[in-house]
Amino acid sequence: MSAFIELRQVRKQYSRAGETLVVLDGLDLAIPQADFLALMGPSGSGKTTILNVVGALDQPDAGSVHVDGTDLTQLPSKRLPTWRAENVGFIFQSFNLMPVLTAYENVLLPLSLTPLSGKERRKQAEFALEVVGLQDRMDHRPNQLSGGQEQRVAIARAIATDPAVIIADEPTGDLDRETATQVMDLLVRLNEEMGKTILMVTHDPVVAERCRRTLHLDKGVLVEATEGSGA
Amino acid sequence: MxxxxxxxxxxxxxxxxxxxxxxxxxxxxxxxxxxxxxxxxxxxxxVEDSSGERVVVQSAVSLFVDLPLDYQTKIESVPGVMELTKWQWFGAYHKDPNSGFFPQFAVDPDRMLRMYEADIEIEEGPPGASGDLRAAVARAMAEEKRAALVGVKTMEKFGWKVGDTVQLICTIFPHPSGGAWDFNIVGSYSKKKDNVDDQTMFFRFDYLEDTFSGGDAAEAVGTGTYFVQTAPGASAAVIDGIDALFANGPQRTRTFTEAAFQQGFVSMLGxxxxxxxxxxxxxxxxxxxxxxxxxxxxxxxxxxxxxxxxxxxxxxxxxxxxxxxxxxxxxxxxxxxxxxxxxxxxxxxxxxxxxxxxxxxxxxxxxxxxxxxxxxxxxxxxxxxxxxxxxxxxxxxxxxxx
Structure with missing residues (x-):
């Protein structure tokens, strides 16, 4: 399998209170298309930093990050937002929905960056909400939804523009077991049926077990890779 | 974007x-x-619209100290003086002190009308007047001692019409009868420039002088100011000439351009x-x-x-x-x-x-x-x-x- 996402000798460090913290230390990582990868490890091991550099939210200090043939480290910073809009969907632990917008409007938001017509955008937003089973909650605000419903809206928003990559940072972290299972069912479906490449950070081994692969990190280096059920 | x-x-x-x-x-x-x-x-x-060829003479002591009336002929003799009128504040009210303030001045109407030809427009002349309304108003004011020319805004405010006789009560110059002063409105005017307003009532100085002097007044009526029209470019010389003329009294004067007078009036407001x-x-x-x-x-x-x-x-x-x-x-x-x-x-x-x-x-x-x-x-x-x-x-x- 050729690598759809490839990190080569990626190094990232932060300075905090005069102390330098190395979070990624020459990391090499290859992820094939339509993979569903779980990243696990203790706090500070570099899991979220991997998501950030793959999602072009942050740039590594050294090394290169290739996604679908594009070297993100070579893209001018002004082009990164457009690249994100076209290629990546984000799912966050705390959902990160716009509180002033309805579920439908939240899903519509990234679509406003696409060249689609207004009618096409509305159709696409409705379809995304249908995929996550929330077509009957379209006009609800985030504070009128349960945690699980909020995360499903966030998933709908992430897939609305049909990106190739979905980046999920502890998507089940704030959910109870039953709701977490429903969210994982949805992500597995996106991976299997829609062919989305998913990178997910989790602390939950039960959740990680449902991914195709799990990578364990510690102090910025890969320490172990395990196969999951992928279902 | x-x-x-x-x-x-x-x-x-x-x-x-x-x-x-x-x-x-x-x-x-x-x-x-x-x-x-x-x-x-x-x-x-x-201030800006004031004429540079008009000067105002007041007492050197204060605006509230009257100048003698015989100054008029003396000022007329100053080289560069073309025309002048007495200009006396009357400070009366109509019916009720709270009915709305409007200024009134006792002037020499024919002179005032000539001096302010470019500043005010006669809107309505005496009943039956046609043609040159300014001349008609001047004639009416010359013929009728109680004649008054009133700004259109005051006419409108009180619902007055040309031909009306109106009563004003004055505390500065109380009418000898103890009652009101009667005025016959012979015309109305509007302003052409902002150095004048649409509210003032002008009436004959001699009406004030004769009526008031005939009463129990302790002293003769003077005038607060003289407004003087100068020859073109002569205002500075006229100012010096007038003030020099009265430098030794009996009442020293202070003469300004009309603009400076207006500015001084504004400055009085602090x-x-x-x-x-x-x-x-x-x-x-x-x-x-x-x-x-x-x-x-x-x-x-x-x-x-x-x-x-x-x-x-x-x-x-x-x-x-x-x-x-x-x-x-x-x-x-x-x-x-x-x-x-x-x-x-x-x-x-x-x-x-x-x-x-x-x-x-x-x-x-x-x-x-x-x-x-x-x-x-x-x-x-x-x-x-x-x-x-x-x-x-x-x-x-x-x-x-x-």
Missing amino acids: SVPFLQVRRQLRAHWFRNLLTVGAVSLAVLLFAFLVSLIRTLDAQ NLPLFLGTIGGAVLFAVFFSVVNAMLIAGRQRIRETGILKALGFSDGSIGLSLLLESLLLTSVGGLLGVAVVLGASQALKQGLAGFFPNFEVGPGTLLQGFAIAVLMGLVAGIAPMLHLMRLRPTAALRNEG
Whole structure:
């Protein structure tokens, strides 16, 4: 399998209170298309930093990050937002929905960056909400939804523009077991049926077990890779 | 650049109370600005429109000390003097002291009408008059001792008509009968320039002199001022000549150009323009700081949302622009509201200030300036939070708990 996402000798460090913290230390990582990868490890091991550099939210200090043939480290910073809009969907632990917008409007938001017509955008937003089973909650605000419903809206928003990559940072972290299972069912479906490449950070081994692969990190280096059920 | 307009609209609606207060503060600032600037311009216009070829003679002691009447012929002898009229403040009221202030002056009507030919327009002459209304009014005033020429605004305010006889009660010059002074209105006028107003009543000085001197007055009537028309370019020489003429008394004079006299009159109000300008400026700054504060709060409350928008692919520019648009929208609405209130209240303001500032007018230029200031406020207030949001790194913004 050729690598759809490839990190080569990626190094990232932060300075905090005069102390330098190395979070990624020459990391090499290859992820094939339509993979569903779980990243696990203790706090500070570099899991979220991997998501950030793959999602072009942050740039590594050294090394290169290739996604679908594009070297993100070579893209001018002004082009990164457009690249994100076209290629990546984000799912966050705390959902990160716009509180002033309805579920439908939240899903519509990234679509406003696409060249689609207004009618096409509305159709696409409705379809995304249908995929996550929330077509009957379209006009609800985030504070009128349960945690699980909020995360499903966030998933709908992430897939609305049909990106190739979905980046999920502890998507089940704030959910109870039953709701977490429903969210994982949805992500597995996106991976299997829609062919989305998913990178997910989790602390939950039960959740990680449902991914195709799990990578364990510690102090910025890969320490172990395990196969999951992928279902 | 794709600006999240929907987000901007919803943010405005979500924080409606704060936004309402901001809009209200800006509209009040525009209202105050328009009012104060118009007031200052009214005062300035009185000075600017004054004739450079007219001078005013008053007592060197004070404006409230009368000059002897025999000064008139002496002043006429000063080289460069073309014409002059007595100009005596009467200070009466119609029916009730609270019925509305309007100035009255006892003058030499024929001379005054000639001197102010370029400044006032006769609107209506004596009943039956046609052709040269100015000459008709001058004739009527010469024939009728109690004749009066009244500004159109005062005519309108009291519902007077040419031909009416009106009664005024005067405390400075109480009528010897103990009753009111009668005046027959022989004409009305409107102003052509802002150094005069539409409210004044002019009447014959000799009516005042003869009537008042015939009573129990302890002293003869004098005149507060003489208004003198000079030959072109001769005003400086005339001023020196008049003051030199009376340097040794019996009553020393102080002579000014009409502009300087008007300026002095304005200064008697305690440098009102500076005072008004200072208050207006202070209020504008206070409102500006409140708008800046509101926008800084709006920016601070939006850090996490900015992180989300950046993650979704919105550019730094579009996110910054959305906050700037919000700021501009708030202050523009406030500015328009302020302009609308000024327009709606301008008649009431004019009427309320008519007694002291008869030429008060809020011009379209002032309203445009007020609106421009409101827009500028929004622009400046939005820049700091806009730059802050633009410079935020998406990862740092997403970590924000606010």
